[in-house]
Amino acid sequence: MTSSPLRLAINGASGRMGQALLSLLRADGRFELMHAVVSPGSMHDGEPVWLGQALRHAHDWSKAPALDVVIDFSGPAGLAAALDHCLAHGIPLVTGTTGLDAALQARLETAGTRIALLRAANFSLGVALLTRLLREAAAALPDWDLEIVEAHHGRKQDAPSGTALALGQAAAAARDTTLDEVGVYSREGRTGERVPASIGFAVVRGGDIVGEHQALLIGQGERVELGHRATDRAIFARGALQAAHWLVGRAAGHWQMEDVLASPA
Numbered sequence: 619m620t621s622s623p624l625r626l627a628i629n630g631a632s633g634r635m636g637q638a639l640l641s642l643l644r645a646d647g648r649f650e651l652m653h654a655v656v657s658p659g660s661m662h663d664g665e666p667v668w669l670g671q672a673l674r675h676a677h678d679w680s681k682a683p684a685l686d687v688v689i690d691f692s693g694p695a696g697l698a699a700a701l702d703h704c705l706a707h708g709i710p711l712v713t714g715t716t717g718l719d720a721a722l723q724a725r726l727e728t729a730g731t732r733i734a735l736l737r738a739a740n741f742s743l744g745v746a747l748l749t750r751l752l753r754e755a756a757a758a759l760p761d762w763d764l765e766i767v768e769a770h771h772g773r774k775q776d777a778p779s780g781t782a783l784a785l786g787q788a789a790a791a792a793r794d795t796t797l798d799e800v801g802v803y804s805r806e807g808r809t810g811e812r813v814p815a816s817i818g819f820a821v822v823r824g825g826d827i828v829g830e831h832q833a834l835l836i837g838q839g840e841r842v843e844l845g846h847r848a849t850d851r852a853i854f855a856r857g858a859l860q861a862a863h864w865l866v867g868r869a870a871g872h873w874q875m876e877d878v879l880a881s882p883a
């Protein structure tokens with residue numbers, strides 16, 4: 619039996635991730651792209667999404683047709699607008715946007731009581747595995763110093779990356795603490811000695827780096843290094859499309875990539 623394609627909107631369609639999604643969607647019969655959202659004032663507003671086709675970029679959610687699911691990779695303001703629309707119409711939302719403030723995090727938390735929401739700081743399979751390995755390593759080596767280093771392209775707006783923070787949270791939880799308790803985000807000048815049991819973050823920005831994360835577990839006389847290097851944004855786009863397909867028809871609540879990977883159908 620063939621089912622009709624899911625009616626999809628992409629929020630942030632003109633961006634790096636939006637473009638990665640659009641190029642996969644051309645050959646993905648599971649979805650029909652109905653709406654492609656850009657920022658108010660975007661130079662792409664009104665432009666065709668695909669050459670020779672009728673669908674155009676729009677900045678306005680009020681013009682959106684009926685939808686089965688929304689995928690968001692935009693920024694905090696873009697995510698807030700997409701969330702409003704999804705809440706008003708009961709539409710499931712997949713979001714990969716990072717760098718959210720506490721107020722938007724709280725709004726998303728509450729939204730999970732009304733719609734199906736899937737948030738992930740990183741949609742790649744490799745980072746899902748890295749997170750699992752880091753949890754194990756952080757628990758197995760509780761006294762070793764842990765530092766997380768990330769590197770991204772020069773246009774990235776937030777630091778540390780959402781992935782670095784999520785890795786830090788996973789490691790902190792594996793050590794029965796929280797990042798609020800043990801995270802160290804900058805070192806400059808006369809810092810004094812490393813704070814015992816802290817988790818430190820270091821950030822590199824430059825050029826066209828897609829996304830690199832390294833967790834260093836540093837002991838006396840030895841070191842364990844766990845890392846992931848993304849070289850193509852298609853890995854994130856593929857994961858987000860898989861998540862969107864999976865999320866349609868799920869109950870309201872907060873879902874994770876682990877749920878998708880555990881029951882892929």
Ligand SMILES: NC(=O)C1=CN([C@@H]2O[C@H](COP(=O)(O)OP(=O)(O)OC[C@H]3O[C@@H](n4cnc5c(N)ncnc54)[C@H](OP(=O)(O)O)[C@@H]3O)[C@@H](O)[C@H]2O)C=CC1
Pocket residue numbers: 629630631632633634635636655656657658659660661662663691692693695696697699713714715716717738739740741742780854
């Ligand atoms: N979870 C994951 O796996 C990944 C997450 N990300 C995250 O996704 C987000 C986007 O990344 P990236 O694609 O590189 O960013 P870009 O800056 O390349 O693209 C941002 C997109 O969002 C649009 N936008 C900006 N503001 C608004 C708004 N208020 N309303 C609607 N659309 C808006 C922009 O429109 P325009 O430019 O036309 O004005 C553009 O299309 C970031 O938070 C990044 O960290 C990125 C990669 C993977």
Ligand SMILES: O=C(O)C1=N[C@H](C(=O)O)C[C@H](O)C1
Pocket residue numbers: 716739740770771774775778779780781782828829830
């Ligand atoms: O902005 C990016 O590019 C990326 N952002 C995500 C993050 O903040 O972790 C994921 C990926 O590393 C690329």
